Amino acid sequence: MTMRFVAIFAIVLFLVFVQETKVTKAYVSCNPLQLSPCANAITSSTTPSSICCSKLKEQRPCLCKYMKDPRLQKMISSPNAKKVASTCGSPFPNC
Template sequence: MSKYVLCIVLMILFVKLEPSMAVTCNPIELSSCASAITSSSPPSAMCCAKLKEQRPCLCQYMKNPNLQKFINSPNSRNVAIKCGSPFPSC
């Protein structure tokens, strides 16, 4: 799946969830990580910043059947590792 398709999917699935720890949960915030998740390219600084910001929301995203496959993908976990943001265990 190309990064553009992932961005479009995330935009379509835009879900505003309850804030957690003063973070507004918004999966579109992770669109800067699309290329790193869908390929082997390294995550950008923006991606890492957004991933760390949205980390409290990842468990909520994993419960969403439309987002689950992206959040649970091996590449997502690799991006988290490369960004130094431990992947949550939900």
């Protein structure tokens, strides 16, 4: 079941990436696919990798935008995603 959820998450991220890649004020390329290294930590409550934390910090300016996207909202705003962000030292912004 977990592998299926990870696969679905990866597909959703890919579809969003294909449809919309934008740049924020801080010149960060908003690309939810960049958060794929965090998928396992979010879905299985494992400790996030250093790559996950790096990508999460890089994509932090984009999180509010991702949370507004119905395809990503459930995953991005999940308690596990917030726990991963906290563990990485990059708490979610107040959107």
